[in-house]
Amino acid sequence: xxxxxxxxxxxxxxxxxxxxxxxxxxxxxxxxxxxxxxxxxxxxxxxxxxxxxxxxxxxxxxxxxxxxxxxxxxxxxxxxxxxxxxxxxxxxxxxxxxxxxxxxxxxxxxxxxxxxxxxxxxxxxxxxxxxxxxxxxxxxxxxxxxxxxxxxxxxxxxxxxxxxxxxxxxxxxxxxxxxxxxxxxxxxxxxxxxxxxxxxxxxxxxxxxxxxxxxxxxxxxxxxxxxxxxxxxxxxxxxxxxxxxxxxxxxxxxxxxxxxxxxx
Ligand code: PEP
Ligand code: MN
Numbered sequence: 001x002x003x004x005x006x007x008x009x010x011x012x013x014x015x016x017x018x019x020x021x022x023x024x025x026x027x028x029x030x031x032x033x034x035x036x037x038x039x040x041x042x043x044x045x046x047x048x049x050x051x052x053x054x055x056x057x058x059x060x061x062x063x064x065x066x067x068x069x070x071x072x073x074x075x076x077x078x079x080x081x082x083x084x085x086x087x088x089x090x091x092x093x094x095x096x097x098x099x100x101x102x103x104x105x106x107x108x109x110x111x112x113x114x115x116x117x118x119x120x121x122x123x124x125x126x127x128x129x130x131x132x133x134x135x136x137x138x139x140x141x142x143x144x145x146x147x148x149x150x151x152x153x154x155x156x157x158x159x160x161x162x163x164x165x166x167x168x169x170x171x172x173x174x175x176x177x178x179x180x181x182x183x184x185x186x187x188x189x190x191x192x193x194x195x196x197x198x199x200x201x202x203x204x205x206x207x208x209x210x211x212x213x214x215x216x217x218x219x220x221x222x223x224x225x226x227x228x229x230x231x232x233x234x235x236x237x238x239x240x241x242x243x244x245x246x247x248x249x250x251x252x253x254x255x256x257x258x259x260x261x262x263x264x
Contacts (some may be wrong), residue, residue, distance in 0.1 A: 003163070008194040009179050014134050014162045016091050016110050019054045021134075021164050022196030027225035029093050030250065031200070033240035036068060036075035038084070043232045045084040047247045051254035055111070056085040057227055062239060063109045063117045074096045078108040093136055093227070099127045106131050106201045107115035116141045116168055116203070119151050124162035129158030136227070138166045138200070145185065149193060164170055165189055165197040166227060169204035177244065178206020186221035196224040202243045208234065211245060212253035219260040226257075 001007060014021040021027050030048035035041045035058040043122065045056050060077030062070065073080070085092045093111035096102055097118060105112060111134045116125055119140030128135050135155050140150050152163045167186060169179025181204030188196045199218035201211045211228065216224050231244040233236040245253065 001022050001153055003193050005192055005194050006196050012082055012161055014164050014196055016134050019091050026219055028053040029055035029057045032231050033229050034059045034062055034238045035073050035081050036208040036238050038080045041080045041084040045088050047230055051086045051251050055091045055093055057059045057093050059095050061095055063097055063115050082108040099124055102127055103124050106133055119143050123156055124155035125151055126158055129155035129160040132160055134162040135163055136164045138168050141171050161189045161251045163195045166200050168200035179204055179207055183217055183221045186223045198225040198227055199223045201229045202229040206243045208245055213222050215253055216260050219257055
């Protein structure tokens, strides 16, 4: 298989317009769960960059459990995140949920994020694969390692070797954390595949004060980077406030992550 380590023994480095994922440096993508407005995403970008993140995250199309919850600012949000990132020389990652929106999202974003709920949306995987853009492929909510690898294969078979795996926790019988953060997936995926893998401790645990220790553990696991949710005012975030870090906590976590990275 194209995704397998057997087929391609060397690590694949995904070049996101100059920012290399899988090249030895631990790359951080930080930003809010949802883009809420231009001022909010600019403030998030300022914080993200101050901590050392090179890539700005933020959702404009949100896969919400309830149809009554905020669904995202859509194209308006995409414009805001692109502007905020460009002002600070950052790259953008944002989710695409629908085949019909791929061209629009690709116009504004450097990485197309496939959300956990769409890991096995095979038509969407093929279609994003065809863009040739870097694809951040989240692990499905109940996705097995084999299913995740096969999802990447749908992208790779479209001649796209820019897959970035994102471990974001899986559903288990445990309910005390939002998901069960499966860090063993990092060394396992590295053994099975040549594509880089980053961790998402925010969705992995769902509780803000557990995020920094799991981010440090992510570095220790050998991950190529992380994606983490931050917000200037987590208590008033429009989505995922309970797992979002405020500026102070984020900055402290990033110091610790840099120390961990040097020790590796
Ligand atoms: C997100 O990144 O905000 C998100 C919706 O993540 P996931 O698809 O992992 O639930
Ligand atoms: Mn979120």
